[in-house]
Amino acid sequence: MTNSFGDIQNAKSIFIIGCNPAVNHPVGFGHILKAKERNNAKIIVIDPRFTKSAAKADYFAQIRPGTDIPFVYGMLHIIFKNGWEDKKYIEDRVYGMDEIRAEAAKWTPQVVADVTGVSAETLMEITTVYAKNSPGTLLWAMGLTQHTIGTGNTRIAPILQMALGYMGKAGGGTNILRGHDNVQGATDMGCLSDTLPGYYGLVEGSWKYYARMWGVEYDYIKSQFKDASWMGKPGFTLARWWAGVLAGKPGEDAIENAGTNLKALVVMGCGITSTSQNLKIQQGLDNLELLVIADPFVNEAAILTNRKDNLFILPSATQFESSGTVSATNRSAQWRYKVVEPLYESKADQDIMFELAKRLGFYEEYTRSMMMRLKSDGHLEMTPDKKTFQWPEDATIEISRTLRTIGMMGWTPERIKKHTDNWHMFDEITGAGKGDMKGEYYGLPWPCWSVKHGGTPNLYNVDVPVSEGGMGFRNNFGLEKDGVSLLSGKGSAPIGSKVDGGYPEITKENIEKLIGRTLSAAEKDLCGANWKTCTSGKLVDLALEAGLTPYGNAKARAVVWNFPDRIPLHREPLYSPRPDLVEKYPTYADKANHFRVTTKYATIQKEKDYTKEFPIVMTTGRLVTMMGAGLENRASKYICALTPEMFCDIHPELAQKNGIKNGHMMWVHSPAGTKIKVKAKYSYTVLPGMVFLPFHFGGFMQGVDMTGNFPAGTKPYASGECANTVVSYGYDIITQIPASKAGLCRVEKA
């Protein structure tokens, strides 16, 4: 989220595309309803289904899955045609909008109607309402991301916001609703195969920085890898790790993984059955040499597999039996206090990691940094007389002094605890503190540049000083491109800035020029080469004093020249329900070595016209009662009473055409040859040509009950087929997120 749930109350219009907060973020949705009540905000919902969020909307467009880019280009077409765009904002703060304008010109309301299924009248009405009710906030979640063109979807949405000047404003912004409680935090912590914590890239400089901050030699880390080259290559992802196991078998994609297949999988707290292609996951699990799963409940991966040996399940403590910080979807931290000690023989996640590290021979090196402290000159030293580290506080401190890129320097354990202890002292809309907490925003939303900084409630807002959370866009891609400056224009710097306009990120080299004074030798000594690795904090302090954002003040890029699509382009799903459009809007060429595995695009899309055998559009999503793979929710009797079994939302017309009765069993078949047996639930929320499947169930595989594999006394109170068994091949071209939202299927009476 660039803003926050509370801030949505400042919006005059709320554009919800590819998310369903009434169901998935019910308490957050309260703020949206308040915006409607108090502010007369117009709620607009774009979704393939008439969701519960749509039920609260003033305007609703039922879009064909996977056609969000055409829809938004259609809006931009109308906006540019009528001159409704914010010209000054675009001129000062956006790079490459002309290319967007040219593409939008192609998407007339009639073309959009043909591709998306939304009428020209509805498109014009929605565009008018959204452009005329300023500021507008834009919300999305996995409805935009889980497509082969997911990255394009997540780019076209902020482009719309920038065209209307809605970005970097209270009541505006792009508000991406994270799923699990700490998706934001675990991502910030770099629990990813393509970055180090804090989004430091996998380059040698970053590894050297981390080695320094971990208190070990770079060569020590290097010696753990096959060789230095593998430190720079993104690893397998949650989406396709199984390809690393199965490579070499007939029909499987080729891999490049340091000369080896994957042979062991260590999972901690991840419902790995809620991705896609569940049958492949099962085969991957079956072919490992070692499978270790740590979870408070028995992860369904452990019962889905047919393996007979070398399968360990370890009882993790729940988050209520541990403590630490958690980052909400708006980048703010809260201290999650421990409620009780771990029950039974369960162990907190960190204790499991520490115990394993001891046995793998790196415990001392791994935990050393928690025994160290940062000196004022930016160097680490062993903390004198420290005998043992204190979890989690010493880790919180380590994160705070290390993750500078996203401004975690102000996140000390004391401050975060104080915020949680005093949560009643903060305003529900602005997040601003009162009384003793004045000058700070609830949870110190990052970037929180120093221990004196109060956090940044709304990103990219130049209407307030940097000291109060102001900032421009990040300078991350050079100073100019093809002769055009990438720095923002005159007058578009945060209030109180020493530089009236754009400037590059702060370095030792440019700091004196930017702040307009000469540094003393002592001051210079404290400066690192670049603000991101300047651990004394001197460069950041100097920038803040001069009202400058440490990362610079640049233009946002509408054109990303290093992506396969310079601007977002519509491309039909691999399994398109409109083969007549595939030629005009084809998918990508196959991509080799995409997170270590070849990923097919054109090969699948061109293989055949799938609609003959699989004429029904299929999409998946969530229920209000569950999260992710749903196992922990199905461990609650009360939740299971509410949603006791797996089902398929099917329009009565489609059902009756196939002889499927309401409440009777039906088969859903996928183009990959997989199938699931589920209960039919008549519903008018889907159109007659499509079905909806919730993805929270597990324990059944293609009609076979696998729940006999649960160890005695651990079976959840509800089980069922997993929707992901019939979610077919398809991954985003950049992030490799599975394309689960725009599939095809065939339905049949069971």
Added chain:
Amino acid sequence: MENTTARALTTTVGRRSFLKMAALGSVFGATSSFASEKVTRAATEEEVKDPFPGSKKIKTICTSCSVGCGVIAEVHNGVWVRQEVAQDHPISLGGHCCKGADMIDMVRSEVRLKYPMVKENGQWKRLSWDEALNRIAKKLNELKQKDGSDAVQFLGSAKMSNEQAYYFRKFAAFFGTNNIDHQARI
């Protein structure tokens, strides 16, 4: 009465309705022949006001979605006994969804995994933490020697705290691989 109780226990009921039935049971119970002043001591005024004397109310955060709702957990003698909404929380404002309202079951659910287990010859077997960790580490070390660190994949969690997630990422780095990911990918 017995029938009602039996039905109540075999049907899947919510915690609140179960407590209501339990309360109802005690009202009827008081008129039965088993109850007398001698067995059921009269509750003191203090006990009526507060059935968990000396309990602590702990502010904590829901583990379900990313909204970040406040939870008030009441703990008595080390046992989480009651859960309440946080009326004064700036985001949740006293709200809870159906998942958040049942956070207490994350801890007390009877179907939790209670001790380490291993599957051997197709059978589940209980084992100690020490044995489990020793065997896992032995195999991981072997693979690292024979096939290299990249033979191992680590999958972490968006349900971990920041500190745990950071240390999970760090673990993969110290093991020597970038084969690490978590739910944010989906």
